[in-house]
Amino acid sequence: SPYAKQTYSARAGGFSNPTGVQLLRLMDEKKTNLSIAADVTSKVELLKMADQLGPYICVFKTHIDILSDYDETVPGALQALAEKHHFLIFEDRKFADIGSTVKSQYASGIYKIASWSHITNAHPIPGEGIIQGLKEVGLPLKRGLLLLAEMSSKGTLAKGEYSQETLRMAKRNKDFVFGFIGQRRLAEEGAEEDEDFLYLTPGVSMAQPGDSLGQQYRSPEQVILESKCDVIIVGRGIYGAADPVAKAIEYRAAGWNAYLKRTQQ
Numbered sequence: 001s002p003y004a005k006q007t008y009s010a011r012a013g014g015f016s017n018p019t020g021v022q023l024l025r026l027m028d029e030k031k032t033n034l035s036i037a038a039d040v041t042s043k044v045e046l047l048k049m050a051d052q053l054g055p056y057i058c059v060f061k062t063h064i065d066i067l068s069d070y071d072e073t074v075p076g077a078l079q080a081l082a083e084k085h086h087f088l089i090f091e092d093r094k095f096a097d098i099g100s101t102v103k104s105q106y107a108s109g110i111y112k113i114a115s116w117s118h119i120t121n122a123h124p125i126p127g128e129g130i131i132q133g134l135k136e137v138g139l140p141l142k143r144g145l146l147l148l149a150e151m152s153s154k155g156t157l158a159k160g161e162y163s164q165e166t167l168r169m170a171k172r173n174k175d176f177v178f179g180f181i182g183q184r185r186l187a188e189e190g191a192e193e194d195e196d197f198l199y200l201t202p203g204v205s206m207a208q209p210g211d212s213l214g215q216q217y218r219s220p221e222q223v224i225l226e227s228k229c230d231v232i233i234v235g236r237g238i239y240g241a242a243d244p245v246a247k248a249i250e251y252r253a254a255g256w257n258a259y260l261k262r263t264q265q
């Protein structure tokens with residue numbers, strides 16, 4: 001793909017979703033393609049992580065429903081830190097229901113995800129209605145959606161024709177879908193021209209091959225250089241370390257150097 005050789009900001013012109021454009025530009029401005037998976041269960045820890053690691057990341061990924069002490073001050077505090085440090089918030093909600101249901105899950109309930117999260121994601125398993133439903137809520141708010149095209153875990157069913165159809169669904173919804181959660185840049189078999197999307201990739205660790213529950217890890221170089229993905233998502237590899245800030249700096253450098261090599265800047 002020609003896009004893998006271009007800079008993030010040069011690719012921004014080819015994206016119609018405003019969140020996708022914003023993310024591409026801020027990565028080059030901040031010189032980071034690192035996202036932290038902030039999988040902690042207390043709001044103090046979550047906000048501390050956003051403040052301490054904020055300067056080194058492009059995306060702060062949350063699982064808001066694992067907080068034991070969630071209250072309605074959390075989204076505002078996160079948004080203030082996103083402004084302060086210039087990152088985007090990604091609630092990793094993995095919607096997977098029919099359009100009508102996900103609309104309510106995205107807009108309402110306790111978390112009101114659409115009101116504070118720049119990015120969210122969805123499994124394509126129900127078919128295109130899931131995108132339509134989320135889009136009705138998210139597009140007026142200028143939000144962006146990622147589709148889960150592949151997963152990092154052992155035995156995933158998201159592969160082959162499933163991933164190919166996911167790519168085609170994204171191509172039909174470029175106003176809202178700006179990329180994928182995936183393990184490699186996808187090309188549509190038989191398609192004349194490749195279209196550009198952002199690939200955000202979890203399952204990244206420089207220390208472990210996996211965990212005891214099926215997670216599988218690869219290095220930043222494998223993800224950015226070999227598989228031509230765009231953002232490395234790192235959780236335990238950073239927040240599980242004795243010095244998370246020092247680790248974030250290491251991962252950021254590894255991810256960024258791989259990007260520089262790929263684009264030969």
Ligand code: S5P
Nearest residue numbers: 037150151152153202203215234235236
């Ligand atoms: O395929 C996937 C998709 C996601 S979004 N595999 C994943 O691991 N994730 C998420 O990435 C997962 O929910 C978790 O928040 C993070 C990986 O965390 P780590 O601690 O294993 O780096």
